[in-house]
Amino acid sequence: MHDVIVAGAGPVGLFTANELALAGCSVLVLERDQDPHPPLKELPLGLRGLNAGSAETFYRRGLLQAAMKASGADPQKVGAEPEAVEAPDPRELSHFAGMTLDAADVDTAVLPYRLPSPAMEGFMTSLDAVTTVLAEQASALGVEIVRDAPVTAVGQDDESVVVTAGGQQYRAQYLVGCDGGRSAVRQLAGFDFVGTDPLFTGYVAKVTFADPDRLPMGFNLTETGMFLRTPLEGHLGMMDFDGGTFDRSKPLTREHLQSVLRRVSGTDVTLDEVHLASGFTDRAMQVTTYRNGRVLLAGDAAHIHSPLGGQGLNLGIGDAMNLGWKLAATLHGTAPEGLLDTYTTERHPIGAAILDWSRAQVATMDPGPNAPALRRLVHDLLRTTDGTTHVYRRTSGLFHHYDLGESHPLVGSSGPDFCFEDGTRLGELLQTGHGVVLDFTADQALRPTAQQWQGRIQYATGPVRNSLGFTALLVRPDGVVAWAREHVPPPAEFENAAARWFGAMNR
Ligand SMILES: Cc1cc2nc3c(=O)[nH]c(=O)nc-3n(C[C@H](O)[C@H](O)[C@H](O)COP(=O)(O)OP(=O)(O)OC[C@H]3O[C@@H](n4cnc5c(N)ncnc54)[C@H](O)[C@@H]3O)c2cc1C
Known part of the structure; x- marks a missing residue:
């Protein structure tokens, strides 16, 4: 019996499988299609490909350069020295319903927590390029992939799931349905899928x-x-x-x-x-919960919407990054109570916002009598600094925020790519798939406490090029800041935060 079966070897299925394998779980991927390289996957992904948020995610798993190369990115950009880049300036912008924006109009003052990173911008790609790189990583991590195995039945009890695919039965502790917009897993496991009907x-x-x-x-x-x-x-x-x-x-x-x-x-x-x-x-639908017992959904299986603005894959990669470490900790028995359910509470609102973003674009493009007036209004707003900055926040993927119940604005957001004087970056530390505690205090105040979570949280200390005024941060394996302090914190504060996300300390 495997720890997890993943249905679908698309980009989200492979990313999810790799996250679980990186965390030490045994994973079986069941894929409907025989051919891993169908010609349609070679078409470029819309106008945008992967956004900066997804580039950052690939960087945090050591895959950015391989993904950019496979996508035919300009070799000068692959592995470019981040410090050569004007720190938080956006270098790529999206469009809204075809109305393009000027990166120079973004007000970087409202984005105070960005640092230079190898992942400052997204890149054009294709499904084939992304899945090829992820399949190579899956093979290196020992993920088993069975092709020509469409999932046709799903059962679950208190102990396990049973999945029928290609006439065979497979058993695992959990099933993650990443089988795309017409997901069989979603239907077979009885998820509610709700939303709006298409116009085009x-x-x-x-x-x-x-x-x-x-x-x-x-x-x-x-x-x-x-x-x-x-x-x-x-x-x-x-x-x-x-x-x-x-x-x-x-x-x-x-x-x-x-x-x-x-x-x-x-x-x-x-x-x-x-x-x-x-x-x-442009049918825009989302499941009401991302988990039903031992069955979870990620990517297009959990949400569909029009490709306007190129957000679907970015959203799915974000699901996989959020889910992988939580499911692995649940399987290892280290997860604190309720951790797996935070997958739905964190990701559902992000998905709902993206569905709305795509609906708003359709509304401004509708050939009916009112849309031209709406379009002129949006066009005027996009010519303002606030308007352009807002679109950048919504589409770059760098500013998704989870409400983790902490008041500091950075908590719940992606961690800045802090760089130690020796050149080690947060993004590189995250490549192990562990959480990271960054201790910038002069006397390494958190070291003894952090060691209690060895194997789950890495401890990193030393002089840092730009601390942005922070003294200590706890960063989850998905790169999200779980706790941050700007004064020397009592170790007990860190201990509470670590226990909240990583479970009881090692005894
Ligand atoms: C024209 C267009 C342009 C787009 N442009 C962008 C863009 O620029 N940026 C962006 O972020 N997104 C874009 N998207 C969206 C993006 O393609 C999807 O969101 C993304 O492919 C979803 O990945 P996934 O792994 O969830 O699903 P899929 O890519 O659909 O993969 C699902 C996998 O599951 C397999 N499968 C299906 N049924 C079963 C079954 N019963 N059992 C086992 N396996 C099964 C399939 O064969 C497939 O391999 C675009 C979409 C379109 C249509």
């Missing part, structure tokens, strides 16, 4: 145009929908406000795509050939 059918395709000059490049909003052309040859995106009624189980023919393109572009453009195509909608 969207398409991404790689095509050959007979007359490419008829279609302008970029994001083109029209009276009937939207079409997008990127500099990548033959890449096309479209939104057709048909109420999401197109039957996506049908093959996407050249004739259908051409007729949609003609309608949304208002041209008589011709498609010579369709090489690859996939459809989606």
Whole structure:
């Protein structure tokens, strides 16, 4: 029997499996598809790929350089010296409903806790690049992957879960469903999935145009929908406000795509050939809880929404990073009471906010009579510093905040990449998958107490390049600050924080 079965070897399933294996759990991944490299996965992920928050997550597991290389990133950016970068300045910005923003308009004064890091910005990628890097890590960590094994039945009792896949039965202590937007695990384990119906059918395709000059490049909003052309040859995106009624189980023919393109572009453009195509909608749904007994969900299995603004994978990677260490601690018997349920309480609101973000974009793009007025209003707001800064906060993935019941604004947020004088960074310390206590006090006040959590929390001390005024911080394995002090703290304060997140001390 394995500790955990993960359903789905997509990016979120592999990331989750690797987190668990890094923490010493035995993991079996059951994947529906035989081929790990289907051609559709090679299409670039929208306009944005992974955001800075996901880049930071990959960095904290030692995967950033490999992921950037696999994604074809500019080699000069791979492993660039972070101190060469103007500290907290954002270097990439998203768009809102196709309205782009200028990074120079972000007010960095409202973002006081950023330090230079190798992960200051996101990068364009594809599902294939991400899953290839994660599958290599899975193999190094001893994760077992069975392909051609679609999950078709799930049962659970007080002790274990039983999963049927590819005609075989598998047993484990927990099951994590990472099997995508049409998740079988979600249905079989009886999760409630609620939200809003779609307004459009969207398409991404790689095509050959007979007359490419008829279609302008970029994001083109029209009276009937939207079409997008990127500099990548033959890449096309479209939104057709048909109420999401197109039957996506049908093959996407050249004739259908051409007729949609003609309608949304208002041209008589011709498609010579369709090489690859996939459809989606803006249906926005989320499970009401991410855990049902011994079954948990992560990624698109837990939430779906339109890809506008490119947030889905980022959200799923965040789920995996949040869940892995908590489930591992639960399996090892070290987790404090209720730790596993904080997965839902922390991640559900982040997912709900992203669903709303995508709904708001659809509302401003709707071809109805009121959307143009809304669009003009949003456009004006985006030309202000506050507006641009707000979008940066919402889309960069660096500023998600969990309410951990502590008043310091950094607690519940991603830890700044503190760098010791010897060059060791917080992000590198986190690569072990353990928590980290950063003790910047002159006499190493927390050392004896921190040693009581050896094996779960690493102790790091020494002169630091920029402490941002902190004397001590406790950082969870997912990089989130659990406790922070700006005065020399009594060790008992640290002890309470450590016990709250890492359980009873070693005796
Ligand atoms: C056009 C488009 C552009 C996008 N652009 C971006 C972007 O720029 N940035 C971003 O962050 N997100 C983007 N997304 C969203 C992103 O692709 C998804 O959120 C992401 O792929 C979700 O990962 P996942 O692992 O949860 O699910 P998936 O990638 O769907 O993986 C699920 C895996 O489970 C397997 N599976 C399915 N059923 C079963 C079963 N019964 N048993 C076992 N295995 C099963 C599947 O074969 C698959 O391998 C985009 C999406 C689209 C459609």
